[in-house]
Amino acid sequence: MAQQKLRKQETLAMRKRLIGQSCRLFYSDDPVKIVRARGQYLFDENNQRYLDCISNVHHVGHCHPKITEAAAAQMDLLNTNSRFLHDNIVLYADRLAASLPEKLCVFYFVNSGSEANDLALRLAQQFTQHQDVIVVDHAYHGHLMSLIDISPYKFRKLAGQKEWVHVAPLPDTYRGIYRETHPNPGQAYADTVKDLIEDVHKKGRKICAFFAESLPSVGGQIILPQGYSAKVAEYVHSAGGVYVADEVQTGFGRVGSHFWAFQLQGEDFCPDIVTLGKPMGNGHPLACVATTKEIADAFTANGVEYFNTFGGNPVSCAIGLAVLDVIKEEDLRGNAMTVGAHLKDLLTKLQTRHQMIGDVRGVGLFVGLELVKDREQRTPATECAALVVKRLKEEDRIFVSTDGPWESVLKFKPPLCFSMEDAELVAQCIDRILTAAATENINLPNNTCINCKREQK
Amino acid sequence: MAQQKLRKQETLAMRKRLIGQSCRLFYSDDPVKIVRARGQYLFDENNQRYLDCISNVHHVGHCHPKITEAAAAQMDLLNTNSRFLHDNIVLYADRLAASLPEKLCVFYFVNSGSEANDLALRLAQQFTQHQDVIVVDHAYHGHLMSLIDISPYKFRKLAGQKEWVHVAPLPDTYRGIYRETHPNPGQAYADTVKDLIEDVHKKGRKICAFFAESLPSVGGQIILPQGYSAKVAEYVHSAGGVYVADEVQTGFGRVGSHFWAFQLQGEDFCPDIVTLGKPMGNGHPLACVATTKEIADAFTANGVEYFNTFGGNPVSCAIGLAVLDVIKEEDLRGNAMTVGAHLKDLLTKLQTRHQMIGDVRGVGLFVGLELVKDREQRTPATECAALVVKRLKEEDRIFVSTDGPWESVLKFKPPLCFSMEDAELVAQCIDRILTAAATENINLPNNTCINCKREQK
Numbered sequence: 001m002a003q004q005k006l007r008k009q010e011t012l013a014m015r016k017r018l019i020g021q022s023c024r025l026f027y028s029d030d031p032v033k034i035v036r037a038r039g040q041y042l043f044d045e046n047n048q049r050y051l052d053c054i055s056n057v058h059h060v061g062h063c064h065p066k067i068t069e070a071a072a073a074q075m076d077l078l079n080t081n082s083r084f085l086h087d088n089i090v091l092y093a094d095r096l097a098a099s100l101p102e103k104l105c106v107f108y109f110v111n112s113g114s115e116a117n118d119l120a121l122r123l124a125q126q127f128t129q130h131q132d133v134i135v136v137d138h139a140y141h142g143h144l145m146s147l148i149d150i151s152p153y154k155f156r157k158l159a160g161q162k163e164w165v166h167v168a169p170l171p172d173t174y175r176g177i178y179r180e181t182h183p184n185p186g187q188a189y190a191d192t193v194k195d196l197i198e199d200v201h202k203k204g205r206k207i208c209a210f211f212a213e214s215l216p217s218v219g220g221q222i223i224l225p226q227g228y229s230a231k232v233a234e235y236v237h238s239a240g241g242v243y244v245a246d247e248v249q250t251g252f253g254r255v256g257s258h259f260w261a262f263q264l265q266g267e268d269f270c271p272d273i274v275t276l277g278k279p280m281g282n283g284h285p286l287a288c289v290a291t292t293k294e295i296a297d298a299f300t301a302n303g304v305e306y307f308n309t310f311g312g313n314p315v316s317c318a319i320g321l322a323v324l325d326v327i328k329e330e331d332l333r334g335n336a337m338t339v340g341a342h343l344k345d346l347l348t349k350l351q352t353r354h355q356m357i358g359d360v361r362g363v364g365l366f367v368g369l370e371l372v373k374d375r376e377q378r379t380p381a382t383e384c385a386a387l388v389v390k391r392l393k394e395e396d397r398i399f400v401s402t403d404g405p406w407e408s409v410l411k412f413k414p415p416l417c418f419s420m421e422d423a424e425l426v427a428q429c430i431d432r433i434l435t436a437a438a439t440e441n442i443n444l445p446n447n448t449c450i451n452c453k454r455e456q457k
Numbered sequence: 458m459a460q461q462k463l464r465k466q467e468t469l470a471m472r473k474r475l476i477g478q479s480c481r482l483f484y485s486d487d488p489v490k491i492v493r494a495r496g497q498y499l500f501d502e503n504n505q506r507y508l509d510c511i512s513n514v515h516h517v518g519h520c521h522p523k524i525t526e527a528a529a530a531q532m533d534l535l536n537t538n539s540r541f542l543h544d545n546i547v548l549y550a551d552r553l554a555a556s557l558p559e560k561l562c563v564f565y566f567v568n569s570g571s572e573a574n575d576l577a578l579r580l581a582q583q584f585t586q587h588q589d590v591i592v593v594d595h596a597y598h599g600h601l602m603s604l605i606d607i608s609p610y611k612f613r614k615l616a617g618q619k620e621w622v623h624v625a626p627l628p629d630t631y632r633g634i635y636r637e638t639h640p641n642p643g644q645a646y647a648d649t650v651k652d653l654i655e656d657v658h659k660k661g662r663k664i665c666a667f668f669a670e671s672l673p674s675v676g677g678q679i680i681l682p683q684g685y686s687a688k689v690a691e692y693v694h695s696a697g698g699v700y701v702a703d704e705v706q707t708g709f710g711r712v713g714s715h716f717w718a719f720q721l722q723g724e725d726f727c728p729d730i731v732t733l734g735k736p737m738g739n740g741h742p743l744a745c746v747a748t749t750k751e752i753a754d755a756f757t758a759n760g761v762e763y764f765n766t767f768g769g770n771p772v773s774c775a776i777g778l779a780v781l782d783v784i785k786e787e788d789l790r791g792n793a794m795t796v797g798a799h800l801k802d803l804l805t806k807l808q809t810r811h812q813m814i815g816d817v818r819g820v821g822l823f824v825g826l827e828l829v830k831d832r833e834q835r836t837p838a839t840e841c842a843a844l845v846v847k848r849l850k851e852e853d854r855i856f857v858s859t860d861g862p863w864e865s866v867l868k869f870k871p872p873l874c875f876s877m878e879d880a881e882l883v884a885q886c887i888d889r890i891l892t893a894a895a896t897e898n899i900n901l902p903n904n905t906c907i908n909c910k911r912e913q914k
Contacts, residue, residue: 014547033542072529085490090471285742306479
């Protein structure tokens with residue numbers, strides 16, 4: 001197959017003409033054309049290699065031959081819908097069940113994390129017969145209309161907040177209302193949810209769900225403080241609601257020590273609904289909702305069929321099974337733990353030399369490096385973060401991007417085959433760029449949160 | 458690859474345990490396990506062959522080798538997201554643009570018809586800054602929360618009708634309020650939309666969109682009367698709204714004479730937004746929204762990115778391109794026209810012998826056969842239709858299913874490689890079964906519409 005059919009300028013011109021401009025390009029000033037990929041490396045039309053620190057979807061590595069093989073073999077055999085019996089869907093569900101707490105034993109297969117979160121919301125509403133949803137600040141749960149409603153990251157820029165949606169503070173112990181010096185930030189942040197529930201009840205409304213990523217991503221690669229989820233679940237259950245853990249970005253061993261990021265919150269915590277997505281099919285459109293028998297039964301009891309045309313088809317499930325196999329065979333969870341720890345360690349060492357590094361946080365290969373203008377005020381260094389991203393691309397051919405309300409957090413969510421050497425290269429390059437930036441004395445005005453227009457002082 | 462890993466009873470038991478029961482099986486009393494497929498044929502675990510009259514998704518035939526080849530080659534090369542430049546997405550959009558009227562020139566790629574319809578609704582609301590939507594009765598536009606709201610087929614069984622949703626009569630000239638004897642049913646049905654718009658305006662509300670399948674499917678394989686869409690578009694445009702044509706079930710040459718079903722309404726009609734889905738990837742999760750530059754620009758102007766993780770990836774687009782190639786190379790549109798006409802002709806001949814056949818309608822390989830208890834009252838023969846479906850499966854190994862508010866319409870939406878012999882076999886088998894049914898004197902009570910609980914007299 002020809003790797004390139006059009007010259008880059010022609011591709012770009014056609015893209016501008018034919019694809020909605022709301023679909024943005026990375027590095028929009030100088031976008032990159034990628035024609036092939038392998039493992040953690042992407043190659044442009046001139047065969048220049050780029051190290052990929054951001055493709056969390058391509059979980060076991062780009063174009064893994066075992067995934068391609070499984071897909072092609074099943075495509076050649078059968079790809080019907082799930083109204084016929086097939087082994088793949090049940091074998092896959094069985095494997096997922098084995099990775100989850102026992103009570104999460106019923107599955108619905110869909111095509112995207114967004115479809116999964118939309119269905120999770122329907123399940124929660126049907127089960128509780130309540131409407132109100134609590135989300136954490138800056139959260140993003142998907143591009144569908146129902147999910148924009150529960151995503152402060154989006155609704156603040158669009159239609160605004162619905163009366164049935166309530167926003168809890170982001171449990172960010174670096175920048176949030178309770179910080180690393182607080183004796184028990186998990187309890188303190190959980191109590192903000194408790195207070196919200198009380199406010200909701202005072203309005204005569206009822207709690208349907210608490211909906212949160214197990215590690216808030218767009219929020220800035222946040223690690224939830226210990227004890228938070230169990231306490232929130234307790235409060236939400238008391239109010240007759242359910243806890244929905246959005247694992248679309250964080251599942252399938254990325255955190256290394258556990259297969260699911262919600263498990264970082266301890267064995268006494270189990271969500272009522274978990275949504276899975278991005279890495280699940282290594283790029284193939286595949287996602288899922290896992291829930292309890294009680295919630296699934298309540299959904300069945302409405303008497304209405306749920307049919308998802310492509311969801312759970314034999315090809316999607318064959319790919320899903322192959323992804324699970326590769327994670328295990330190549331011990332990618334182990335690799336995420338070792339390499340992630342090394343990367344965090346290297347970045348933490350950089351922090352001793354660079355005043356601009358305000359915080360380094362992460363678990364496994366989910367790592368954030370927060371840049372600040374001054375360590376005391378923790379003023380977000382948005383422009384500096386953008387500069388690092390630009391220079392890493394141009395000078396080092398490394399793809400990194402930013403997250404967080406002020407786009408001041410460099411995020412690392414690479415394919416899990418990321419190596420020790422990759423981690424070392426990234427740290428060296430950031431070191432060099434931050435050294436240069438300090439020399440150039442980058443000094444910029446105060447920032448405004450791009451999500452909620454609040455100013456950071 | 459082993460075609461079967463579990464015995465059928467074991468698959469069924471695991472399915473009951475692990476998959477949400479809202480995800481229903483075909484022939485739930487005696488479900489079928491399918492292990493392989495080719496063209497228009499499906500094979501069960503005992504290598505029994507079934508003729509497939511219902512898999513409209515597997516448009517160019519099950520497991521077409523050219524589709525598998527294109528998918529595998531691209532999966533081996535690259536499968537990133539659309540934030541990088543790539544030739545496939547622009548070449549594919551360009552090919553789709555060439556098949557559509559010139560003004561439909563901007564594309565958004567997504568993973569399912571539901572995602573496409575949700576985005577269409579967002580586009581329409583953003584462009585018009587209005588909220589209210591008119592849909593036709595019994596319509597189904599997808600499984601997402603936003604789409605249940607605009608699908609009478611679903612919302613009547615679930616949350617009920619929202620104040621911003623308005624239901625126009627289904628333009629069904631066999632069973633609707635204006636029938637085949639009306640001098641101008643297209644105008645008459647369009648005027649019902651005009652009346653609705655006036656009602657909406659009287660309430661101080663504003664029309665965002667008229668949203669309809671180009672051939673209402675769940676509604677009972679309905680062929681819109683000539684002139685309907687152009688008139689509706691005129692009324693909707695006057696009210697400041699847009700016309701959304703849902704081509705998820707009907708696009709890509711199924712109707713034979715045209716590539717898109719909305720084109721059946723004549724050259725003076727062009728929708729403002731068209732959604733594509735099911736057949737687009739021949740089973741691969743791929744869908745799309747096509748719209749005008751003005752609508753796309755209004756969406757861009759909100760300043761918010763639209764990112765769909767898997768939408769428009771190089772593998773999905775390679776598959777989409779291969780599907781277009783096969784449709785052309787194998788002249789599947791021509792085949793849909795010829796074989797569809799033959800099937801309709803054969804079924805129409807059966808009508809002369811079987812009083813139970815109330816109506817035969819269709820274009821290309823989108824055909825409906827409506828069964829009635831008596832031709833004058835047109836009482837739906839729901840149980841008889843179910844009997845035909847059951848016997849076709851058990852006695853003839855033919856998969857057909859029913860649609861329409863009373864599930865009294867046998868629907869034929871086979872892969873486009875369906876042959877003249879297949880059409881003849883189906884007609885013969887239906888002939889035999891209806892003859893037997895008449896002898897057995899199937900006489901059943903009045904029916905209730907499964908969607909809206911109205912009784913048919």
